Amino acid sequence: MPSPKRVGKIEFGLLSPKEIRKMSVRKIIWADTYDDDGFPYPQGLMDLHLGVIDPGLRCKTCGNKASDCPGHFGHIELAKPVTHVGYTRLIRKLLRVSCRECSRLLLSPEEIYKVLGPEEERNTDVITEKDVKKERICPHCGAQQNKVNFEKPTTFSEIWTDENGRKVDHKLTPADIRSRLEKIPDEDLRHLGINPDVARPEWTLITVLPVPPVTMRPSIILENGQRSEDDLTHKLVDIIRINQRFKENQDAGAPQLIIEDLWELLQYHVTTYMDNEVAGCPPARHRSGRPLKTISQRLKGKDGRFRGSLSGKRVNFSGRTVISPDPNMSIGQVGIPLAIANEMSVPIRVTPFNIEEVRAMVLKGPVRGSLTEPCGANYAIRPDNRRVRLNELTCETVAEQLEPGWTVDRQLRNNDIVLFNRQPSLHRMSIMAHRIVLMNGRTFRLNPAVCPPYNADFDGDEMNLHVPQTEEARAEAHMLCSVYNNILSPRFGGPIIGGIHDHISGLFLLTHTLRWFDKEETVSLIKFNPPEHLPKPGKVENGIEYWSNKQVFSMILADDLNLVYRSSSCKDCEVCKKGDCEQDSYVQIANGQLLTGTIDKKSIGAFKGNILQRTIRQHGQERGAQFIDDFTKLSVRGIMFDGFSFGIDDEDLSKTEYKQIDEGLDEAMRDVKRRIQIYEEGQLEPMPGRTLEETLEMQIMQVLGKARDKTGEIAGRHLGLSNSAVVMAVSGARGSMLNLTQMAGCIGQQAVRGERITRGYEDRTLPHFKRGDRGAPAHGFVRNSYKSGLTPTEFFFHAIGGREGLVDTAVRTSQSGYLQRRMINALQDLKVAYDMTVRTTGGRIIQFQYGEDGTDPSKACFGDPVDVRGVLENVLKEEV
Amino acid sequence: MDTKDFSVIEHVMVPEHHVMTREEVDDLLLKYKISYDQLPKIYHDDPAVKTIDGKVNDVIRIVRNSQTAGRAESFRMVVKRPKK
Numbered sequence A: 001m002p003s004p005k006r007v008g009k010i011e012f013g014l015l016s017p018k019e020i021r022k023m024s025v026r027k028i029i030w031a032d033t034y035d036d037d038g039f040p041y042p043q044g045l046m047d048l049h050l051g052v053i054d055p056g057l058r059c060k061t062c063g064n065k066a067s068d069c070p071g072h073f074g075h076i077e078l079a080k081p082v083t084h085v086g087y088t089r090l091i092r093k094l095l096r097v098s099c100r101e102c103s104r105l106l107l108s109p110e111e112i113y114k115v116l117g118p119e120e121e122r123n124t125d126v127i128t129e130k131d132v133k134k135e136r137i138c139p140h141c142g143a144q145q146n147k148v149n150f151e152k153p154t155t156f157s158e159i160w161t162d163e164n165g166r167k168v169d170h171k172l173t174p175a176d177i178r179s180r181l182e183k184i185p186d187e188d189l190r191h192l193g194i195n196p197d198v199a200r201p202e203w204t205l206i207t208v209l210p211v212p213p214v215t216m217r218p219s220i221i222l223e224n225g226q227r228s229e230d231d232l233t234h235k236l237v238d239i240i241r242i243n244q245r246f247k248e249n250q251d252a253g254a255p256q257l258i259i260e261d262l263w264e265l266l267q268y269h270v271t272t273y274m275d276n277e278v279a280g281c282p283p284a285r286h287r288s289g290r291p292l293k294t295i296s297q298r299l300k301g302k303d304g305r306f307r308g309s310l311s312g313k314r315v316n317f318s319g320r321t322v323i324s325p326d327p328n329m330s331i332g333q334v335g336i337p338l339a340i341a342n343e344m345s346v347p348i349r350v351t352p353f354n355i356e357e358v359r360a361m362v363l364k365g366p367v368r369g370s371l372t373e374p375c376g377a378n379y380a381i382r383p384d385n386r387r388v389r390l391n392e393l394t395c396e397t398v399a400e401q402l403e404p405g406w407t408v409d410r411q412l413r414n415n416d417i418v419l420f421n422r423q424p425s426l427h428r429m430s431i432m433a434h435r436i437v438l439m440n441g442r443t444f445r446l447n448p449a450v451c452p453p454y455n456a457d458f459d460g461d462e463m464n465l466h467v468p469q470t471e472e473a474r475a476e477a478h479m480l481c482s483v484y485n486n487i488l489s490p491r492f493g494g495p496i497i498g499g500i501h502d503h504i505s506g507l508f509l510l511t512h513t514l515r516w517f518d519k520e521e522t523v524s525l526i527k528f529n530p531p532e533h534l535p536k537p538g539k540v541e542n543g544i545e546y547w548s549n550k551q552v553f554s555m556i557l558a559d560d561l562n563l564v565y566r567s568s569s570c571k572d573c574e575v576c577k578k579g580d581c582e583q584d585s586y587v588q589i590a591n592g593q594l595l596t597g598t599i600d601k602k603s604i605g606a607f608k609g610n611i612l613q614r615t616i617r618q619h620g621q622e623r624g625a626q627f628i629d630d631f632t633k634l635s636v637r638g639i640m641f642d643g644f645s646f647g648i649d650d651e652d653l654s655k656t657e658y659k660q661i662d663e664g665l666d667e668a669m670r671d672v673k674r675r676i677q678i679y680e681e682g683q684l685e686p687m688p689g690r691t692l693e694e695t696l697e698m699q700i701m702q703v704l705g706k707a708r709d710k711t712g713e714i715a716g717r718h719l720g721l722s723n724s725a726v727v728m729a730v731s732g733a734r735g736s737m738l739n740l741t742q743m744a745g746c747i748g749q750q751a752v753r754g755e756r757i758t759r760g761y762e763d764r765t766l767p768h769f770k771r772g773d774r775g776a777p778a779h780g781f782v783r784n785s786y787k788s789g790l791t792p793t794e795f796f797f798h799a800i801g802g803r804e805g806l807v808d809t810a811v812r813t814s815q816s817g818y819l820q821r822r823m824i825n826a827l828q829d830l831k832v833a834y835d836m837t838v839r840t841t842g843g844r845i846i847q848f849q850y851g852e853d854g855t856d857p858s859k860a861c862f863g864d865p866v867d868v869r870g871v872l873e874n875v876l877k878e879e880v
Numbered sequence B: 001m002d003t004k005d006f007s008v009i010e011h012v013m014v015p016e017h018h019v020m021t022r023e024e025v026d027d028l029l030l031k032y033k034i035s036y037d038q039l040p041k042i043y044h045d046d047p048a049v050k051t052i053d054g055k056v057n058d059v060i061r062i063v064r065n066s067q068t069a070g071r072a073e074s075f076r077m078v079v080k081r082p083k084k
Helices: A017-023 A085-097 A109-116 A174-182 A186-191 A231-251 A256-274 A295-299 A305-310 A338-343 A355-364 A395-401 A448-454 A471-481 A502-511 A519-525 A549-554 A610-642 A655-680 A692-718 A724-731 A737-745 A792-827 A868-876 B022-032 B047-051
Strands: A074-083 A147-151 A155-161 A167-172 A205-211 A318-325 A333-337 A345-349 A377-381 A387-389 A407-411 A417-421 A431-439 A444-446 A462-466 A516-518 A539-541 A544-548 A563-566 A586-590 A593-596 A845-847 B016-019 B041-043 B059-066 B070-079
Touching (some): A017 A205, A074 A231, A085 A147, A085 A155, A085 A174, A085 A256, A174 A205, A231 A256, A256 A295, A295 A305, A318 A338, A338 A431, A345 A377, A355 A377, A417 A471, A431 A444, A431 A448, A431 A471, A444 A462, A448 A610, A502 A549, A502 A610, A502 A724, A519 A544, A519 A610, A544 A549, A563 A610, A655 A692, A692 A737, A724 A737, B022 B059
Parallel strands (some): A318 A444, A333 A431, B041 B070
Antiparallel strands (some): A074 A205, A147 A155, A155 A167, A318 A462, A333 A444, A345 A407, A377 A387, A377 A407, A417 A462, A563 A586, A586 A593, B059 B070
C-alpha cells in the first residue's frame, strides 16, 4: 500500500470550448443513431469513434473491444451560444458587478481595498454582489449601469427607465452576455474569487457541447429485437435536430422572430439535457409520459451516483428474510433457513491438513437436503483464479484434481459467524455478529431478548445477514461485534439486551411473595438450565423437601452477587418497610441468594436490569449472556407454571364499582357544568397570565382528568394481581395502569395539541350538539371504556385524538432520520487516538480528552466511572 | 448599568479564557504532537477573545466546568473570521 498522501489543493474549473474540441474524437452532426441494418451512422450519436457497446465490434478510436474500450467524447457545434443552467447564479453575479460597456469591475481600487483589506492580508474573502451598489456609474468609463434581472430558469434582461419615464425591459441573449463576460479583465476576476486560468466566465455559455461516450448511455435491445435508447441519447437527438434547424434558418436569413424561437428551444433542450428538474421549466418527457433521467438526475439523491453507487452499493454474500422468535436459542445465535445456508458460502483454502475434509465437501457438491447432513461446496477456485461451479457432473473430477493452493467455497454450517443487521442502522448495536444455527423453515430466527438493540418485532420485520469472507473479518466480527460485546450499551452504561415482555411477567409471577415447590416442581422449573446440585431445601415438612421460589431463581444467579434496591412495583411509600414490604418490592440479594423482593423490569429488563448489569461488571460478558439465556428459559417455565392469559372478562368489574365509577363521572360532569355557569355569569377569576377562556379550559381538563384517574383507582382496587394486565403493568413488562383504566373504567378526554377538541362546525364540534356548548361531551370527553363501548360521537372524537398520534410519529421519524444522517456525516471519521484525544483523519483535535473525562460509557456504571455503590454493597451486604 | 462596564468574561455562563504564552503553546503542541493548524479554532471577534485581548494566531486556554469531569481544559487558536 502506498503511504497516505495529503491533498494539497483541489481546483475547480470550467471546460473551455477549446478543451472540449481537443478531447473530442468526432464532430457529431446527425441526429440518427442506427441505419436500417442496425449499423451506427458515421458522425451520428452512436458513431463507432465514441466507443463500442455491442460485443464483437471494435472501437474506431482505440481499437479495443466493448469490454476494454473506456469510450471517447464527441462534440456538437451549437449554432449560437446558450446558457448553462448550473451557472446562472454566477452569470447573474458577474453581470451585476461588471460594467455594461467596459466590463470592468464596478469598484475603484480604493473601494476594493476597503472591502478586501491590504494586499498582504487578503485571504479567501471575495467581492460579492452586495459590495457593488445597484445601478451606479462605472468608475472606469463613466457609463450608467442598469438593473440586471434574472428570471428562472435561464432568462436575463436589463431594466431601465427611458426619457418618457417608461420602464424598458431589454432581453440579453446568451451571445450578448458572452461578449460582456469575455471582456472582464483577469485581474478583476481574481477579486471575485475566480481563477481565470482555469475558468474564464464566458465558458459558462456553451458554444460547443460535449457528447458523452456511448459507454455512459448504452442502448438496450428489448426482447422483440427493438433497440431502446438511453434517455441521454434521446435528449442529444433533440438538441442536434433543433441545432440543425437553427443553422439552416440562420443561413437562409430567416426573420428574427423565428431565430429567437429556435434559440429558446435550443436553450430548453440543452437545459433539460443537464437538469430535468429545474424550477420554472417543464420537464422533458419520454413518449410514455415519464420524465427523462438526464445528467443531474443521474447524480442527485438517494439512488444517484454518489449515495447510490459510491457511498453504498449492492453487496454479495448477504441474505434477507422475515424474522421470527425462538426463545430456546442463545442470544448469540441466529437461526438460518437451510436454503440460505446452501446458497451462501465461506472460502476455505486447501492445505495438506484439511484436504481430505475439503475433498469430502467438494464431493458432496451444492446439494444439502437436510439439517443433519454435512455441508457441501458451491464453487472451487483453481490456483489460477478460475472458478469452477460444482454440480453433479463436475464435483467428482474437481475432487480428484483438488490439491493445496485451491480455494473452495464451502456452504454455511452450524457455528459459522455472520453479521446480522436491521435497518435503520441507527447505532452500532444495529449490526451484531451471531453464530449460525441451521433450521428448517424460511425465516431467520432470533432470541426475543435481542430485539431491543435491533428495535425489531415479529410483525413482518425483515433483517439482513452478511457472511464475512476472510479470517480477519471473522475475527473482528467475533471480538468487536458479537452480541456478547454489545450487551452493555455505550449510550448509558447499562444493559440494552435483557428480558422483555413475557420474561418479566414470568419472573414476576415466579418470584412474587414466598411460595414453595416440591422436588418435582423445582426440577421442572429449572430443567433447561440445571445446576450441578440442587441447593439445600428451604424447608422440610412431613419428610417432603421444599424449595422456595426465591431459591429457584437464585440458582441462576452468580454466587457472589450482593445487591439491594427497590423493584419497579415499589410504590415509594413515605416510610419504607424494607424487607417487610407488602408489595414485596424490596429486593435483597446476598451472596447470590435472593432473600426478599420480586424480580421484574428493574432487575432483568433491557435498559434497566440491575442484576444483569452487576453480573456483567463482576463476571464479564460471557457470564452475563449466560444469565440472560438462563433467565429467559426460567421465565418461560415460570410463566407456564401458572399460565398467563387475558380475556374480555378480565376487564369486568362488579356492580358496586360500576356504580362508583358512574357516580364519580356524574359528579365530574356536574362540576364542569358548574364551572361553565360561573364563567358565563362572569364570576370566574382568571389565573395569572391566562384569559378567562384559558382558565376555564384548564379547570375543565383538570376536573375531567381527575375523574378519569379516579375510575382507574376504582378499577384497580377491584383488579388485583390475579389480573394479567395488572401483573404486566406492575412488573413493567408491558402497558400501564392507564391502559387498564381506559379498558375497564373510562377513556377520558381526547385532546389535540394538548387542548380539548374545538374545531369542526360553526361554534360546535359536531351537529349533534348545541351551538356554543362548552360541556364535556361536546368537546371530546369519552365517558365510556373500551369494554363498555363508545357512542358514535365519542368514537369520532377518539379517532381525532388517535390520528394526531399517528401524524406526530410520522413527522418525528422523518425529522430525526434526517438529523441522524447529518450527525453521522459530520462525525463519521472522528476517532479516539491513543492519547485519548478525539481527532479527525487529518490529526486535527476535536476534544482534548474524550468526553472530557476519558471514560468509555459502556465500561462505566450508568454514567459513573466507578461503581462505588456496587463495591460498598458487596462489602456491607445491605442497602447503601 | 452602563453598557461599557459590562464584560462577558464576568458572566457565570462564560468559561475562563486566558491567552497562553509562547512557551506554554510550545509545550502544548509538543504534548499532543500537533502543529498549529491542528488546534481547534476560535474567531478573533469572539466576545470573550476580544475582552482578554487575544490576537490572531494567539492560543487561548479555556477552562470550563464539565458535567463529566468537573473541570475540563481546552485550547483554541484565534483565527480571523472570514466574511459572512
